[in-house]
Amino acid sequence: MNGKHIGWIVLLLIGLVAPFVVYPVLVMKILCFALFACAFNLLLGYTGLLSFGHAAFLGSAGYICGYAMQGLGLSPELGLLAGSAGAAVLGFIFGSLAIRRAGIYFAMITLALAQLVFFLALQFPFTGGEDGMQGIPRGRLFGLIDLADTMNMYFFVLAVFLFGFWVIDRAIDSPFGQVLKAIRENEPRAISLGYDVDRYKLLAFVLSAALAGLAGATKTLVFQLASLTDVHWHMSGEVVLMTLLGGVGTVFGPIVGATIVVSLQNYGAELGQWVTVLTGVIFVVCVLAFRRGVVGEVALLIKRSGIRP
Numbered sequence: 001m002n003g004k005h006i007g008w009i010v011l012l013l014i015g016l017v018a019p020f021v022v023y024p025v026l027v028m029k030i031l032c033f034a035l036f037a038c039a040f041n042l043l044l045g046y047t048g049l050l051s052f053g054h055a056a057f058l059g060s061a062g063y064i065c066g067y068a069m070q071g072l073g074l075s076p077e078l079g080l081l082a083g084s085a086g087a088a089v090l091g092f093i094f095g096s097l098a099i100r101r102a103g104i105y106f107a108m109i110t111l112a113l114a115q116l117v118f119f120l121a122l123q124f125p126f127t128g129g130e131d132g133m134q135g136i137p138r139g140r141l142f143g144l145i146d147l148a149d150t151m152n153m154y155f156f157v158l159a160v161f162l163f164g165f166w167v168i169d170r171a172i173d174s175p176f177g178q179v180l181k182a183i184r185e186n187e188p189r190a191i192s193l194g195y196d197v198d199r200y201k202l203l204a205f206v207l208s209a210a211l212a213g214l215a216g217a218t219k220t221l222v223f224q225l226a227s228l229t230d231v232h233w234h235m236s237g238e239v240v241l242m243t244l245l246g247g248v249g250t251v252f253g254p255i256v257g258a259t260i261v262v263s264l265q266n267y268g269a270e271l272g273q274w275v276t277v278l279t280g281v282i283f284v285v286c287v288l289a290f291r292r293g294v295v296g297e298v299a300l301l302i303k304r305s306g307i308r309p
Helices: 001-020 024-047 055-070 075-099 103-123 148-172 175-185 187-192 197-223 234-248 253-267 274-289 293-305
Strands: none
Touching: 001 024, 001 148, 001 187, 024 148, 024 175, 024 197, 024 234, 024 253, 055 103, 055 197, 055 234, 075 103, 075 175, 075 197, 103 148, 103 234, 148 175, 148 197, 175 187, 175 197, 187 197, 234 274, 234 293, 253 293
């Protein structure tokens, strides 16, 4: 049994026990942002593309899911599919435009496109403008399970997270994932080996956008709300923070990073704006002292100690 299998077992056990120890809604929020961060890590950590516009996929999927549930009366599973599909289409459009550039130019293009989505969300009548879409029904899963019950909703969110995380894990370990790593390490060499680099980048971008959309649609069901907060550029910055804090290019790092950031925001709420300062201080310390992130540093310590998981 290797380290990844142990990590999966620990993750599953924590997921099953967490709602009986911690407020379930908080754990659901952590799971949603953990999936969002893992989707972003697929792009940054394994493809080497820094996107500053991932909030567009999280927020737009939330609006699409909310409209599907509230306006069209669809079931929750169809709402999640609609949100994820909408984010994937948006990701294809963004990716087709952005992958033509690299580095800071790629990041700025994604930021500009995400801001366009933000202003559209502000202007479209069905989004509710600054008030957002409120009172979105959770519905009944497959027409049988009432998601208005908190525990039913929790285990549904846990299942969605585990599915999304499994997709990312499989993608990383597949030949597709190996090509992404080759592009990250040495793109000219990947081109010389005959790989269509732009096509692989676009596929990674679309997959990352779809999974970020799945996280956003799930979050909308949890809080029964779709708001401008999720599509704002601040959210794109937060997911970068989560990923760097946990460990870029590590499988479980984004989950740890999302847990730290969301927990700080929740338990430090009484500090007001100072919680932002505290998060910034932790981030600076991590960048200076723990360059590989929390999980990356722990993995390095285990490797140096000679322990074979």
